[in-house]
Amino acid sequence: MKYISTRAGMQPLSFSDILLEGLAPDGGLAVPEHYPQVKADTLEAWRDLSYAELAAQILGLFVDDLDKDTLRQLTAQAYQSSVFDSPDIVPLKPLQQDFALLGLSQGPTLAFKDMAMQFLGQIFEYVLDQRQTTLNIVGATSGDTGSAAEYALRGKRGVSVFMLSPYGRMSAFQRAQMYSLQDENIHNLSVKGVFDDCQDIVKALSGDLAFKSAKHLGAVNSINWARIAAQVVYYFWGWLRASNGPGQKVSFAVPSGNFGNILSGHIARQMGLPIHRLVLATNENNVLEEFFRTGIYRPRPATHTYATSSPSMDISRASNFERFVFDLLGRDGQQVRHLWQQLAEQGSFDLSAYLPEFEARYGFVAGVSTHADRLETIRRVQAEYGVLIDPHTADGVKVAEQYREPGIPMLVLETALPAKFSETIEEATGAPAPIPAHLAQLADLPQKVVVMDADLLQVRAYIEQHAPV
Numbered sequence: 212m213k214y215i216s217t218r219a220g221m222q223p224l225s226f227s228d229i230l231l232e233g234l235a236p237d238g239g240l241a242v243p244e245h246y247p248q249v250k251a252d253t254l255e256a257w258r259d260l261s262y263a264e265l266a267a268q269i270l271g272l273f274v275d276d277l278d279k280d281t282l283r284q285l286t287a288q289a290y291q292s293s294v295f296d297s298p299d300i301v302p303l304k305p306l307q308q309d310f311a312l313l314g315l316s317q318g319p320t321l322a323f324k325d326m327a328m329q330f331l332g333q334i335f336e337y338v339l340d341q342r343q344t345t346l347n348i349v350g351a352t353s354g355d356t357g358s359a360a361e362y363a364l365r366g367k368r369g370v371s372v373f374m375l376s377p378y379g380r381m382s383a384f385q386r387a388q389m390y391s392l393q394d395e396n397i398h399n400l401s402v403k404g405v406f407d408d409c410q411d412i413v414k415a416l417s418g419d420l421a422f423k424s425a426k427h428l429g430a431v432n433s434i435n436w437a438r439i440a441a442q443v444v445y446y447f448w449g450w451l452r453a454s455n456g457p458g459q460k461v462s463f464a465v466p467s468g469n470f471g472n473i474l475s476g477h478i479a480r481q482m483g484l485p486i487h488r489l490v491l492a493t494n495e496n497n498v499l500e501e502f503f504r505t506g507i508y509r510p511r512p513a514t515h516t517y518a519t520s521s522p523s524m525d526i527s528r529a530s531n532f533e534r535f536v537f538d539l540l541g542r543d544g545q546q547v548r549h550l551w552q553q554l555a556e557q558g559s560f561d562l563s564a565y566l567p568e569f570e571a572r573y574g575f576v577a578g579v580s581t582h583a584d585r586l587e588t589i590r591r592v593q594a595e596y597g598v599l600i601d602p603h604t605a606d607g608v609k610v611a612e613q614y615r616e617p618g619i620p621m622l623v624l625e626t627a628l629p630a631k632f633s634e635t636i637e638e639a640t641g642a643p644a645p646i647p648a649h650l651a652q653l654a655d656l657p658q659k660v661v662v663m664d665a666d667l668l669q670v671r672a673y674i675e676q677h678a679p680v
């Protein structure tokens with residue numbers, strides 16, 4: 212399996228080569244040359260595998276340059292019950308007949324980002340070891356991604372993490388989660404500014420090519436292909452748990468922001484997994500819902516991106532969307548390049564000619580959930596099913612309910628646990644969310660964080676001083 216760019220300007224590369232890279236040299240995103248196909252009998256043979264074993268099978272279809280035993284070891288280390296708070300790793304949590312949550316948030320940071328990051332941590336360490344090199348991950352976070360990356364990379368050989376977060380803008384829980392890590396290779400930089408300031412500094416640092424190569428800077432952002440590939444696994448896992456035989460259709464509903472999670476569902480479907488519908492749920496930032504309704508893609512500027520009570524979906528420029536458009540256009544990289552050029556010049560593009568294919572050919576449908584919907588859904592799901600869900604998962608449940616069909620199981624991806632977003636839970640139910648027992652002491656742990664101005668030179672100097680290479 213080799214990887215090409217969505218904009219047709221990259222020589223085919225192997226998995227390990229694209230693992231440590233961000234954008235392709237032509238500005239596009241790496242995608243596999245073709246999607247591996249999984250036949251119905253293979254799928255049936257996978258029913259009894261553990262999550263880690265299933266991950267080794269599926270990732271083995273995408274990784275061309277690691278042997279099977281190595282991959283098995285890496286997935287066994289990534290997906291073990293000492294790391295995930297469930298013997299199944301990803302439990303199915305039934306709400307009703309043919310309606311369940313797919314529990315993706317049992318990892319160390321209580322959000323689905325752990326699913327991919329835990330694998331990334333293992334494979335980074337292995338590949339850096341093999342290549343006798345090191346990597347300094349520099350990132351910006353408003354919460355979930357940064358903490359998932361830190362928990363996955365803490366203590367790993369050859370990798371250091373410099374994570375910028377906006378000073379005073381994260382919840383107490385999120386701060387405690389990140390800043391209580393005492394590992395030497397984890398550096399929390401709390402920047403006196405907003406998330407966009409952090410992001411700008413990271414962009415400026417990786418745009419400084421001399422500094423980037425001297426300091427071996429890398430990223431773990433949501434366009435990373437290994438993250439997308441690792442996420443494909445839980446669609447197969449969910450199907451295997453919810454279906455009762457070959458060919459049985461299952462639908463998935465996905466709270467979406469950067470289009471990373473649901474893109475993995477699209478890939479699973481392209482691989483032959485019998486997925487009926489892929490239900491895309493947005494919050495008030497509904498650029499993607501608008502696209503699937505009208506065929507017009509019109510990202511909004513940061514100033515028109517609302518701060519909502521499902522903050523991890525407050526995104527208007529979905530960085531993984533280009534990978535889906537590549538497939539939609541028959542994998543024509545020239546045409547993708549042309550469209551993104553038009554996007555830069557005119558701020559939008561129009562694919563309404565493809566509107567009939569969105570659902571008929573790709574299974575995509577979409578819907579919006581608002582703050583009021585979120586609160587109502589959290590309350591109702593607790594009252595009707597006795598299950599407390601987080602605000603993002605609530606957006607998924609709300610939109611999923613519009614698309615349920617008799618006889619077709621609907622799985623809603625649980626993208627975070629309520630403990631992470633307790634304020635909204637309290638607003639909905641009148642009581643704060645329970646904190647999992649193993650995290651009860653988190654708030655009392657000492658914190659390691661450096662506060663600095665939103666100043667490129669200060670951040671750069673800190674990395675210069677603390678990067679091991």
Ligand SMILES: *Cc1c(COP(=O)(O)O)cnc(C)c1O
Binds near residue numbers: 466467472523524626
């Ligand atoms: C990141 C995140 C999302 C959005 O996922 P995308 O892959 O960006 O579409 C949804 N919910 C939670 C809790 C998240 O952390």
